[in-house]
Amino acid sequence: MRFDVDATRSPDRTTVHLQQFSVAYQYPVYFTEGLFDPGNPVLADALGRLEPDRRHRCLAFVDDGLLEADGELADRIVGYARQHAGRIELVCPPVPVPGGERIKNELFFVEQMQRRLFEHRIDRHAYVIAIGGGAVLDAVGLVAATTHRGVRLIRVPTTVLAQDDSGVGVKSGVNLHGVKNFVGAFAPPFAVLNDLDLLHLLSPRDKVAGMAEAVKVALIRDGAFFTWLERHADDLVTFERAALAQMIRRCAGLHMRQIAHGGDPFETGSARPLDFGHWSAHKLESLTRHHLRHGEAVAIGIALDARYSALAGLLEDGEEERICALLEHLGFRLWHPALDGRRADGRLEVLDGLREFREHLGGELTVTLLDGIGRGVELHEIDEATMLDAIAWLRERDQRP
Ligand SMILES: NC(=O)c1ccc[n+]([C@@H]2O[C@H](COP(=O)([O-])OP(=O)(O)OC[C@H]3O[C@@H](n4cnc5c(N)ncnc54)[C@H](O)[C@@H]3O)[C@@H](O)[C@H]2O)c1
Numbered sequence: 167m168r169f170d171v172d173a174t175r176s177p178d179r180t181t182v183h184l185q186q187f188s189v190a191y192q193y194p195v196y197f198t199e200g201l202f203d204p205g206n207p208v209l210a211d212a213l214g215r216l217e218p219d220r221r222h223r224c225l226a227f228v229d230d231g232l233l234e235a236d237g238e239l240a241d242r243i244v245g246y247a248r249q250h251a252g253r254i255e256l257v258c259p260p261v262p263v264p265g266g267e268r269i270k271n272e273l274f275f276v277e278q279m280q281r282r283l284f285e286h287r288i289d290r291h292a293y294v295i296a297i298g299g300g301a302v303l304d305a306v307g308l309v310a311a312t313t314h315r316g317v318r319l320i321r322v323p324t325t326v327l328a329q330d331d332s333g334v335g336v337k338s339g340v341n342l343h344g345v346k347n348f349v350g351a352f353a354p355p356f357a358v359l360n361d362l363d364l365l366h367l368l369s370p371r372d373k374v375a376g377m378a379e380a381v382k383v384a385l386i387r388d389g390a391f392f393t394w395l396e397r398h399a400d401d402l403v404t405f406e407r408a409a410l411a412q413m414i415r416r417c418a419g420l421h422m423r424q425i426a427h428g429g430d431p432f433e434t435g436s437a438r439p440l441d442f443g444h445w446s447a448h449k450l451e452s453l454t455r456h457h458l459r460h461g462e463a464v465a466i467g468i469a470l471d472a473r474y475s476a477l478a479g480l481l482e483d484g485e486e487e488r489i490c491a492l493l494e495h496l497g498f499r500l501w502h503p504a505l506d507g508r509r510a511d512g513r514l515e516v517l518d519g520l521r522e523f524r525e526h527l528g529g530e531l532t533v534t535l536l537d538g539i540g541r542g543v544e545l546h547e548i549d550e551a552t553m554l555d556a557i558a559w560l561r562e563r564d565q566r567p
Protein backbone atom coordinates (compact mmCIF):
# COMPACT_ATOMS: atom_id res chain seq x y z
CA MET A 167 0.00 0.00 0.00
CA ARG A 168 1.33 3.45 -0.74
CA PHE A 169 0.59 6.85 0.71
CA ASP A 170 0.01 9.44 -1.93
CA VAL A 171 -1.18 12.95 -1.27
CA ASP A 172 -2.62 13.29 -4.79
CA ALA A 173 -3.56 9.70 -5.45
CA THR A 174 -6.45 9.19 -7.84
CA ARG A 175 -5.58 5.74 -9.13
CA SER A 176 -3.52 2.96 -7.75
CA PRO A 177 -2.47 -0.40 -9.13
CA ASP A 178 -3.48 -1.93 -5.79
CA ARG A 179 -7.09 -2.38 -4.81
CA THR A 180 -6.63 0.09 -1.98
CA THR A 181 -5.65 3.72 -2.19
CA VAL A 182 -4.76 5.79 0.80
CA HIS A 183 -4.82 9.54 0.75
CA LEU A 184 -2.70 10.97 3.49
CA GLN A 185 -4.49 14.06 4.70
CA GLN A 186 -2.02 16.44 6.20
CA PHE A 187 -1.99 20.02 7.41
CA SER A 188 -0.76 21.95 10.34
CA VAL A 189 -2.30 24.84 12.18
CA ALA A 190 -0.30 27.45 14.01
CA TYR A 191 -1.74 28.63 17.31
CA GLN A 192 -1.09 32.00 18.83
CA TYR A 193 -2.49 33.61 21.93
CA PRO A 194 -1.21 36.50 23.98
CA VAL A 195 -0.77 36.14 27.75
CA TYR A 196 -0.92 39.52 29.44
CA PHE A 197 0.27 40.35 32.95
CA THR A 198 -1.44 43.49 34.14
CA GLU A 199 -2.98 45.24 37.14
CA GLY A 200 -6.42 46.80 37.44
CA LEU A 201 -7.78 44.88 34.45
CA PHE A 202 -11.28 46.36 34.77
CA ASP A 203 -10.17 49.93 35.48
CA PRO A 204 -11.79 51.98 32.72
CA GLY A 205 -8.40 53.31 31.59
CA ASN A 206 -6.79 49.87 31.21
CA PRO A 207 -6.79 48.99 27.49
CA VAL A 208 -5.81 45.31 27.88
CA LEU A 209 -9.24 43.67 27.68
CA ALA A 210 -10.48 45.85 24.82
CA ASP A 211 -7.20 45.32 22.94
CA ALA A 212 -7.29 41.57 23.48
CA LEU A 213 -10.85 41.33 22.15
CA GLY A 214 -10.00 43.44 19.13
CA ARG A 215 -6.72 41.75 18.27
CA LEU A 216 -7.98 40.29 14.99
CA GLU A 217 -10.75 42.73 14.13
CA PRO A 218 -9.91 46.05 15.79
CA ASP A 219 -12.78 47.93 14.18
CA ARG A 220 -15.59 45.64 15.20
CA ARG A 221 -17.84 45.74 18.23
CA HIS A 222 -17.44 42.36 19.91
CA ARG A 223 -20.23 40.48 21.58
CA CYS A 224 -19.18 38.98 24.92
CA LEU A 225 -20.67 36.79 27.61
CA ALA A 226 -18.79 36.74 30.92
CA PHE A 227 -18.98 33.93 33.48
CA VAL A 228 -17.62 34.87 36.89
CA ASP A 229 -16.54 32.65 39.81
CA ASP A 230 -19.04 33.24 42.62
CA GLY A 231 -16.26 32.93 45.25
CA LEU A 232 -14.60 35.92 43.65
CA LEU A 233 -17.89 37.84 43.47
CA GLU A 234 -18.40 37.18 47.16
CA ALA A 235 -14.94 38.51 47.97
CA ASP A 236 -15.30 41.53 45.69
CA GLY A 237 -18.87 42.81 45.82
CA GLU A 238 -18.23 45.50 43.22
CA LEU A 239 -16.58 43.39 40.55
CA ALA A 240 -19.70 42.79 38.46
CA ASP A 241 -20.38 46.53 38.36
CA ARG A 242 -16.78 47.26 37.39
CA ILE A 243 -17.02 44.82 34.48
CA VAL A 244 -20.26 46.42 33.29
CA GLY A 245 -18.70 49.89 33.72
CA TYR A 246 -15.65 48.82 31.71
CA ALA A 247 -17.82 47.57 28.87
CA ARG A 248 -19.76 50.83 28.90
CA GLN A 249 -16.53 52.83 28.78
CA HIS A 250 -15.34 50.77 25.79
CA ALA A 251 -18.75 50.48 24.16
CA GLY A 252 -17.25 51.03 20.73
CA ARG A 253 -15.48 47.69 20.98
CA ILE A 254 -17.35 45.68 23.61
CA GLU A 255 -20.97 44.64 23.84
CA LEU A 256 -21.85 42.59 26.93
CA VAL A 257 -24.84 40.50 25.87
CA CYS A 258 -26.01 40.31 29.51
CA PRO A 259 -24.69 41.21 32.99
CA PRO A 260 -21.82 38.96 34.17
CA VAL A 261 -23.19 35.50 35.02
CA PRO A 262 -22.13 34.05 38.42
CA VAL A 263 -21.07 30.39 38.35
CA PRO A 264 -20.09 28.12 41.26
CA GLY A 265 -16.44 28.54 42.22
CA GLY A 266 -14.17 25.63 43.11
CA GLU A 267 -14.45 21.96 42.25
CA ARG A 268 -18.28 22.07 42.57
CA ILE A 269 -18.55 23.37 39.01
CA LYS A 270 -16.46 20.47 37.68
CA ASN A 271 -18.25 17.72 39.56
CA GLU A 272 -21.52 17.91 37.62
CA LEU A 273 -22.22 18.24 33.92
CA PHE A 274 -25.30 20.15 34.99
CA PHE A 275 -23.34 23.42 35.19
CA VAL A 276 -21.74 22.87 31.79
CA GLU A 277 -25.15 22.41 30.23
CA GLN A 278 -26.54 25.41 32.05
CA MET A 279 -23.74 27.59 30.69
CA GLN A 280 -24.26 26.21 27.20
CA ARG A 281 -27.91 27.19 27.47
CA ARG A 282 -26.81 30.78 28.14
CA LEU A 283 -24.67 30.70 25.00
CA PHE A 284 -27.65 29.41 23.05
CA GLU A 285 -30.03 32.02 24.47
CA HIS A 286 -27.66 34.87 23.67
CA ARG A 287 -26.74 33.51 20.24
CA ILE A 288 -23.04 33.37 20.98
CA ASP A 289 -21.40 32.43 17.67
CA ARG A 290 -17.87 31.56 16.65
CA HIS A 291 -16.90 35.22 16.37
CA ALA A 292 -18.31 36.17 19.77
CA TYR A 293 -16.42 35.75 23.04
CA VAL A 294 -16.88 33.81 26.21
CA ILE A 295 -14.94 35.44 29.03
CA ALA A 296 -14.11 33.10 31.91
CA ILE A 297 -13.20 34.92 35.12
CA GLY A 298 -12.26 32.69 38.01
CA GLY A 299 -10.10 30.02 39.56
CA GLY A 300 -8.75 26.98 37.75
CA ALA A 301 -11.96 25.02 38.26
CA VAL A 302 -14.16 27.69 36.67
CA LEU A 303 -11.68 28.12 33.80
CA ASP A 304 -11.68 24.36 33.19
CA ALA A 305 -15.49 24.14 33.08
CA VAL A 306 -16.06 27.30 31.04
CA GLY A 307 -13.20 26.19 28.78
CA LEU A 308 -15.05 22.98 28.04
CA VAL A 309 -18.21 24.94 27.29
CA ALA A 310 -16.32 27.24 24.90
CA ALA A 311 -14.47 24.37 23.23
CA THR A 312 -17.60 22.38 22.48
CA THR A 313 -20.29 24.97 21.72
CA HIS A 314 -20.48 25.44 17.94
CA ARG A 315 -17.34 23.23 17.97
CA GLY A 316 -15.44 26.09 19.56
CA VAL A 317 -16.14 29.70 20.34
CA ARG A 318 -13.49 32.24 21.30
CA LEU A 319 -12.42 32.06 24.92
CA ILE A 320 -10.76 34.80 26.94
CA ARG A 321 -9.43 33.55 30.26
CA VAL A 322 -9.08 35.80 33.27
CA PRO A 323 -7.46 33.56 35.90
CA THR A 324 -8.07 34.78 39.45
CA THR A 325 -6.08 32.38 41.64
CA VAL A 326 -2.32 31.96 41.94
CA LEU A 327 -2.64 28.45 40.49
CA ALA A 328 -4.72 29.57 37.55
CA GLN A 329 -2.35 32.44 36.76
CA ASP A 330 0.88 30.51 37.07
CA ASP A 331 -0.28 27.22 35.53
CA SER A 332 -3.72 26.20 34.34
CA GLY A 333 -4.86 29.49 32.83
CA VAL A 334 -1.99 29.78 30.36
CA GLY A 335 -2.35 26.22 29.02
CA VAL A 336 -4.47 24.46 26.44
CA LYS A 337 -6.53 22.05 28.53
CA SER A 338 -10.04 22.18 29.87
CA GLY A 339 -12.29 19.58 31.42
CA VAL A 340 -14.63 18.44 34.15
CA ASN A 341 -14.81 15.35 36.36
CA LEU A 342 -17.11 12.42 35.68
CA HIS A 343 -17.52 8.91 37.15
CA GLY A 344 -15.24 10.01 39.99
CA VAL A 345 -12.35 10.54 37.56
CA LYS A 346 -10.63 13.92 37.39
CA ASN A 347 -10.97 15.65 34.02
CA PHE A 348 -12.69 12.62 32.46
CA VAL A 349 -14.49 14.86 29.96
CA GLY A 350 -12.48 17.62 28.40
CA ALA A 351 -10.80 19.12 25.39
CA PHE A 352 -7.52 20.54 24.21
CA ALA A 353 -8.39 24.00 23.01
CA PRO A 354 -6.06 27.00 23.13
CA PRO A 355 -7.69 30.21 24.39
CA PHE A 356 -7.96 33.42 22.36
CA ALA A 357 -6.10 35.36 25.07
CA VAL A 358 -5.17 35.12 28.75
CA LEU A 359 -5.34 38.17 30.99
CA ASN A 360 -3.60 37.84 34.37
CA ASP A 361 -4.45 40.61 36.83
CA LEU A 362 -2.28 40.67 39.96
CA ASP A 363 -4.84 42.82 41.81
CA LEU A 364 -7.47 40.08 41.66
CA LEU A 365 -5.29 37.88 43.86
CA HIS A 366 -5.27 39.95 47.02
CA LEU A 367 -8.79 38.84 47.96
CA LEU A 368 -7.86 35.20 47.69
CA SER A 369 -7.70 33.23 50.94
CA PRO A 370 -4.18 32.62 52.28
CA ARG A 371 -4.84 28.92 51.74
CA ASP A 372 -5.46 29.40 48.03
CA LYS A 373 -2.55 31.78 47.62
CA VAL A 374 -0.21 29.15 49.02
CA ALA A 375 -1.80 26.28 47.08
CA GLY A 376 -0.84 27.81 43.73
CA MET A 377 2.82 27.91 44.72
CA ALA A 378 3.05 24.12 44.51
CA GLU A 379 2.99 24.33 40.71
CA ALA A 380 5.91 26.77 40.79
CA VAL A 381 7.95 24.35 42.92
CA LYS A 382 6.92 21.55 40.54
CA VAL A 383 7.98 23.23 37.32
CA ALA A 384 11.19 24.55 38.91
CA LEU A 385 12.10 21.01 39.98
CA ILE A 386 11.64 19.46 36.56
CA ARG A 387 12.85 22.33 34.35
CA ASP A 388 14.75 25.11 36.08
CA GLY A 389 17.12 24.60 39.01
CA ALA A 390 17.89 28.33 39.19
CA PHE A 391 14.18 29.04 39.70
CA PHE A 392 14.13 26.51 42.54
CA THR A 393 16.99 28.35 44.25
CA TRP A 394 15.13 31.63 43.66
CA LEU A 395 12.04 30.13 45.36
CA GLU A 396 14.18 29.07 48.34
CA ARG A 397 15.67 32.56 48.62
CA HIS A 398 12.32 34.29 48.36
CA ALA A 399 10.28 31.87 50.46
CA ASP A 400 9.97 34.44 53.28
CA ASP A 401 8.53 37.00 50.88
CA LEU A 402 6.27 34.45 49.25
CA VAL A 403 4.71 33.30 52.54
CA THR A 404 3.81 36.89 53.36
CA PHE A 405 2.50 37.29 49.78
CA GLU A 406 4.84 40.16 49.09
CA ARG A 407 3.57 41.63 45.85
CA ALA A 408 6.75 41.80 43.78
CA ALA A 409 7.85 38.29 44.74
CA LEU A 410 4.43 36.84 44.01
CA ALA A 411 4.33 38.61 40.63
CA GLN A 412 7.76 37.33 39.69
CA MET A 413 6.98 33.78 40.75
CA ILE A 414 3.79 33.77 38.70
CA ARG A 415 5.45 35.16 35.57
CA ARG A 416 8.35 32.74 35.69
CA CYS A 417 6.13 29.74 36.40
CA ALA A 418 3.66 30.68 33.65
CA GLY A 419 6.57 31.20 31.26
CA LEU A 420 7.99 27.75 31.94
CA HIS A 421 4.59 26.16 31.35
CA MET A 422 4.16 28.10 28.12
CA ARG A 423 7.61 27.07 26.92
CA GLN A 424 6.86 23.40 27.54
CA ILE A 425 3.58 23.62 25.62
CA ALA A 426 5.10 25.51 22.69
CA HIS A 427 8.43 23.72 22.43
CA GLY A 428 7.97 20.40 24.23
CA GLY A 429 6.86 18.77 21.00
CA ASP A 430 3.50 17.45 22.15
CA PRO A 431 1.15 20.29 23.16
CA PHE A 432 -1.95 18.12 22.91
CA GLU A 433 -0.39 15.19 24.78
CA THR A 434 -0.82 12.52 22.13
CA GLY A 435 2.13 10.53 23.48
CA SER A 436 2.35 8.71 26.78
CA ALA A 437 4.16 11.43 28.67
CA ARG A 438 2.71 14.17 30.80
CA PRO A 439 5.86 16.16 31.33
CA LEU A 440 4.24 18.92 33.38
CA ASP A 441 2.50 16.48 35.67
CA PHE A 442 5.37 15.72 38.04
CA GLY A 443 3.87 14.73 41.40
CA HIS A 444 0.41 14.51 39.88
CA TRP A 445 -0.35 10.78 39.71
CA SER A 446 -0.86 10.68 43.47
CA ALA A 447 -2.17 14.25 43.64
CA HIS A 448 -5.14 13.52 41.38
CA LYS A 449 -5.92 10.39 43.38
CA LEU A 450 -5.66 12.25 46.70
CA GLU A 451 -8.01 14.94 45.44
CA SER A 452 -10.64 12.29 44.65
CA LEU A 453 -9.99 10.29 47.84
CA THR A 454 -10.48 13.40 49.97
CA ARG A 455 -13.52 14.43 47.92
CA HIS A 456 -11.62 17.58 47.06
CA HIS A 457 -11.07 18.63 50.66
CA LEU A 458 -7.48 18.92 49.56
CA ARG A 459 -6.96 21.69 47.04
CA HIS A 460 -5.24 20.70 43.81
CA GLY A 461 -2.09 22.58 44.83
CA GLU A 462 -2.08 21.02 48.31
CA ALA A 463 -2.33 17.55 46.81
CA VAL A 464 0.42 18.39 44.32
CA ALA A 465 2.73 19.44 47.17
CA ILE A 466 2.27 16.01 48.77
CA GLY A 467 2.75 14.35 45.38
CA ILE A 468 5.99 16.26 44.81
CA ALA A 469 7.33 15.24 48.25
CA LEU A 470 6.38 11.61 47.61
CA ASP A 471 7.98 11.42 44.17
CA ALA A 472 11.05 13.31 45.36
CA ARG A 473 11.57 10.73 48.10
CA TYR A 474 10.94 7.93 45.61
CA SER A 475 13.52 9.50 43.26
CA ALA A 476 16.06 9.45 46.08
CA LEU A 477 15.23 5.85 47.07
CA ALA A 478 15.54 4.82 43.43
CA GLY A 479 19.04 6.28 43.35
CA LEU A 480 18.14 9.03 40.87
CA LEU A 481 18.21 12.03 43.18
CA GLU A 482 21.12 12.69 45.45
CA ASP A 483 20.35 11.74 49.04
CA GLY A 484 19.23 14.71 51.09
CA GLU A 485 17.86 16.69 48.14
CA GLU A 486 14.38 15.36 48.88
CA GLU A 487 14.64 16.85 52.36
CA ARG A 488 15.57 20.19 50.81
CA ILE A 489 12.49 20.00 48.58
CA CYS A 490 10.23 19.13 51.52
CA ALA A 491 11.74 21.96 53.57
CA LEU A 492 10.85 24.51 50.87
CA LEU A 493 7.30 23.19 50.57
CA GLU A 494 6.83 23.31 54.34
CA HIS A 495 8.34 26.78 54.53
CA LEU A 496 5.72 27.89 52.01
CA GLY A 497 3.03 26.48 54.28
CA PHE A 498 2.22 23.02 52.92
CA ARG A 499 1.58 19.99 55.06
CA LEU A 500 3.18 16.99 53.38
CA TRP A 501 0.92 14.33 54.75
CA HIS A 502 -2.76 13.49 54.57
CA PRO A 503 -4.46 10.49 56.25
CA ALA A 504 -5.87 9.55 52.83
CA LEU A 505 -2.37 8.28 51.99
CA ASP A 506 -3.09 5.48 54.45
CA GLY A 507 -6.55 4.60 53.07
CA ARG A 508 -6.93 0.95 52.09
CA ARG A 509 -9.18 -0.96 49.72
CA ALA A 510 -11.09 -4.04 50.88
CA ASP A 511 -8.18 -6.24 49.73
CA GLY A 512 -5.76 -4.32 51.95
CA ARG A 513 -3.97 -2.49 49.14
CA LEU A 514 -3.30 1.23 49.57
CA GLU A 515 -5.91 3.13 47.59
CA VAL A 516 -3.54 5.87 46.51
CA LEU A 517 -1.57 3.35 44.42
CA ASP A 518 -4.60 3.07 42.12
CA GLY A 519 -3.57 6.55 41.05
CA LEU A 520 -0.75 5.03 39.00
CA ARG A 521 -3.17 2.91 36.98
CA GLU A 522 -5.56 5.79 36.50
CA PHE A 523 -2.70 8.05 35.43
CA ARG A 524 -1.76 5.60 32.68
CA GLU A 525 -5.36 4.99 31.65
CA HIS A 526 -5.90 8.71 31.20
CA LEU A 527 -3.26 8.69 28.47
CA GLY A 528 -3.29 5.13 27.26
CA GLY A 529 0.02 3.69 26.19
CA GLU A 530 2.63 2.80 28.73
CA LEU A 531 2.94 4.21 32.19
CA THR A 532 5.14 7.32 32.13
CA VAL A 533 5.91 9.03 35.39
CA THR A 534 8.20 12.02 35.69
CA LEU A 535 10.74 11.77 38.50
CA LEU A 536 13.85 13.78 39.38
CA ASP A 537 17.46 13.01 38.68
CA GLY A 538 18.49 16.37 40.05
CA ILE A 539 16.94 19.65 41.10
CA GLY A 540 15.79 21.22 37.85
CA ARG A 541 15.95 17.94 35.96
CA GLY A 542 12.87 15.83 35.32
CA VAL A 543 13.34 12.32 33.98
CA GLU A 544 10.73 9.92 32.65
CA LEU A 545 10.34 6.42 34.03
CA HIS A 546 8.04 3.68 32.81
CA GLU A 547 8.00 1.51 35.87
CA ILE A 548 7.32 2.24 39.49
CA ASP A 549 8.32 -0.25 42.15
CA GLU A 550 5.43 -0.45 44.58
CA ALA A 551 7.48 -1.59 47.56
CA THR A 552 9.75 1.43 47.14
CA MET A 553 6.72 3.69 46.81
CA LEU A 554 5.35 2.24 50.07
CA ASP A 555 8.68 3.12 51.70
CA ALA A 556 8.35 6.66 50.39
CA ILE A 557 4.84 6.93 51.86
CA ALA A 558 6.10 5.58 55.19
CA TRP A 559 8.85 8.21 55.15
CA LEU A 560 6.31 10.99 54.71
CA ARG A 561 4.21 9.59 57.57
CA GLU A 562 7.23 9.36 59.82
CA ARG A 563 8.36 12.91 58.91
CA ASP A 564 4.91 14.24 59.71
CA GLN A 565 4.96 12.65 63.15
CA ARG A 566 8.34 14.14 64.07
CA PRO A 567 7.97 16.61 66.91
N1 LIG B 1 -6.41 22.82 32.82
C1 LIG B 1 -5.25 22.65 33.38
O1 LIG B 1 -4.22 22.55 32.71
C2 LIG B 1 -5.14 22.60 34.88
C3 LIG B 1 -3.88 22.63 35.49
C4 LIG B 1 -3.82 22.64 36.88
C5 LIG B 1 -4.99 22.59 37.63
N2 LIG B 1 -6.20 22.55 36.99
C6 LIG B 1 -7.44 22.50 37.76
O2 LIG B 1 -7.64 23.72 38.45
C7 LIG B 1 -8.49 23.47 39.59
C8 LIG B 1 -7.95 24.16 40.80
O3 LIG B 1 -7.93 25.54 40.56
P1 LIG B 1 -7.54 26.62 41.69
O4 LIG B 1 -6.41 26.13 42.50
O5 LIG B 1 -7.40 27.88 40.93
O6 LIG B 1 -8.75 26.65 42.69
P2 LIG B 1 -10.33 26.75 42.49
O7 LIG B 1 -10.71 27.12 41.12
O8 LIG B 1 -10.87 25.49 43.05
O9 LIG B 1 -10.69 27.98 43.43
C9 LIG B 1 -10.47 27.92 44.82
C10 LIG B 1 -11.43 28.86 45.56
O10 LIG B 1 -11.08 30.22 45.34
C11 LIG B 1 -12.23 31.00 44.98
N3 LIG B 1 -11.70 32.13 44.23
C12 LIG B 1 -11.24 32.16 42.96
N4 LIG B 1 -10.66 33.34 42.70
C13 LIG B 1 -10.76 34.11 43.82
C14 LIG B 1 -10.31 35.41 44.19
N5 LIG B 1 -9.58 36.16 43.36
N6 LIG B 1 -10.61 35.88 45.43
C15 LIG B 1 -11.28 35.10 46.31
N7 LIG B 1 -11.70 33.84 46.03
C16 LIG B 1 -11.44 33.34 44.81
C17 LIG B 1 -13.12 30.02 44.28
O11 LIG B 1 -14.46 30.40 44.33
C18 LIG B 1 -12.87 28.74 45.08
O12 LIG B 1 -13.69 28.71 46.21
C19 LIG B 1 -8.56 21.97 39.74
O13 LIG B 1 -9.80 21.51 39.26
C20 LIG B 1 -7.44 21.47 38.84
O14 LIG B 1 -7.70 20.18 38.33
C21 LIG B 1 -6.28 22.56 35.64
Ligand SMILES: [Zn+2]
Binds near residue numbers: 331379444460464
Ligand atom coordinates in the same frame (compact mmCIF):
# COMPACT_ATOMS: atom_id res chain seq x y z
ZN1 LIG C 1 -1.41 20.71 38.56
